[in-house]
Amino acid sequence: MLNTIDQIFIKAKQIILDILSPFLPEWMMILISIFIVIVTLCVFGPVVMMYLTLLERKFIGRMQNRYGPNRCGIFGLLQPLSDGIKMFTKEDIVPQKADPFAHFLGPITVIIPSLLVFSVIPFGRNMIPSDLSIGILFFFAVASTSTLWIFTAAWGSRNKFSLLGGMRAVAQMVSYEIPMLLSIVPALLVVGSFSTVAIVNAQEGLQWFVFTPWGLVGFILFFLTGVAEVNRCPFDLPEGESEIIAGFHTEYSGMKFALFYMAEYMNAFSVSALVTTVYLGGWQGPILPSWLWFFAKTFVLISIMMWFRGTFPRMRVDQLMGFAWRGLLPLAFINLLAAALWVHLSFPLNDILSFCILTVSVLMIYVANRKVAPKKRIYKYAYE
Amino acid sequence: MYGLGVLKGLWVTIKNFTLSYFTRKRLTTVQYPEERITLSEHARTFPILVYDESPDKLRCVACEICAKECPPKCISIVRAQDEAGKPLKQPKFFDIDYSVCMNCGICEEVCPFDSIYMDRQFELSAYERSEEFLYTKDRLAKSAEYFSKIRPETAKKVEEKRKAKEK
Secondary structure, rough: HHHHHOOOHHHHHHHHHHHHHOOOOHHHHHHHHHHHHHHHHHHHHHHHHHHHHHHHHHHHHHOOOOOOOOOOOOOOHHHHHHHHHHOOOOOOOOOOOOOHHHHHHHHHHHHHHHHHHHHHHOOOOOOOOOOOOOOOHHHHHOOHHHHHHHHHHHHHHHHHHHHHHHHHHHHHHHHHHHHHHHHHHHHHHHHOOOHHHHHHHHOOOOOHHOOOOHHHHHHHHHHHHHHHHHOOOOOHHHHHHHHHOOHOOOOOOHHHHHHHHHHHHHHHHHHHHHHHHHOOOOOOOOOHHHHHHHHHHHHHHHHHHHHHHHOOOOOOHHHHHHHHHHHHHHHHHHHHHHHHHHHHHHHHHHHHHHHHHHHHHHHHHHHHHOOOOOOOOOOOOOOO | OOHHHHHHHHHHHHHHHHHHHOHHHHOOEEEEOOOOOOOOOOOOOOEEEEEEEOOOOEOOOOOHHHHHHHOOOEEEEEEEOOOOEEEEEEEEEEEEOOOOOOOOOOHHHHHOOEEEEEOOOOOOOOOOOOOOOOOOHHHHHHEHHHHHHHOOHHHHHHHHHHHHHHH
């Protein structure tokens, strides 16, 4: 029974294929089997995005002592749909001096990476669109291209604020890409494979990586850099309303604007999904079906992102860069070292040693980054 | 300590989030059409004319003090006359243009006959400006019971004053 629920989506796909198989040639069946997965993902992404916006509005509303949207349908469940209709019917404004091609290309292409990365995420046991042997590498390679399209959109708008936002996006992505990749390397080192399925299989039976010293640090590093990578608060400098209007999407309206939003929320989902996969054991978990475990963990991480958004003010550019280069990057390197020691030593020693190394290094990084206020100079003879 | 403020901030928001499900203090929104806040005694919107027994027996004697005092001049009064052309102590027309009225309540203060008072009805939206906001005598007339219902304390004081005057 449990096994049936666990594999319910696989079974559903198999039933559809069984119905069609007498009528179609074999090569067609392969195409249809691929097609089903693609359609599911392309529907799943936008639907998740729509309901994440609702969840976020409700969540932040409660933090600000008000109800979120609750007028449209029960609990406001139809709100995303009505927002979608509104976005479709809005006028699409292209500035006179904008580069029409780049202005059009930006929002269309920015959602492609966010949809593509879903293909390597294991949503449950046997539930992965394509088990690439270089899954993690594919994820990062594809996800980082979204920066290019953000910059295309910003450049094509021919607006100072858009361009500033786009440049900030690029600077931020470049700085955070390095600690992000380095924070995931320890997990790859321990598992010995780039495949997401192999990583999840290595965390069988509550042996989640987050319960080891290097895993905890790696999880925090990866989550923070992930938040920065998808431009969410408090790292949402590219669209800082108080400084540069709306950043790279200043000149966008209607459905093009909605596409940027869609990309942002789908990125938030996919990064949370990857953090879950790598450090929180993916779909591994007792009793409940595997896909339920996966979505529960992912939504907890997304809620934490929303919690951050409800709490923190936006960082300054220098704080943002300092945090990445002086805090996260050295810690990521030391974490790699700790993980390497953890792999090579035996049980009680490895945990203790890596824990000690990480504690000392966190303290040292903290001390090294402490703000030193210079003594106030007193000018003795200046006014005499 | 560096980093402690971050945790403090997170604690504040999660506290507000969870308590919003339990206490009204953390969820202050009043969902207007279904829920309403009780208006205070002196909440005021637009003037009404109070009558005692029947709508044609207004307290108003058409003295026109309110019309003269009205800052935006939204009240217009025509005194009634009998067949002989003798002026009567009642208005023939008493029109208030609600779209001009600025809710100051001066008419209520200056009325020596306790006739004109401010209402608290605020849901007055209409599809047309000139006709539907021009409140004539019969639309303005409201009973004394209605007045004592919306403003019980003021109505009590007014009743006492009027009884003392009769004696």
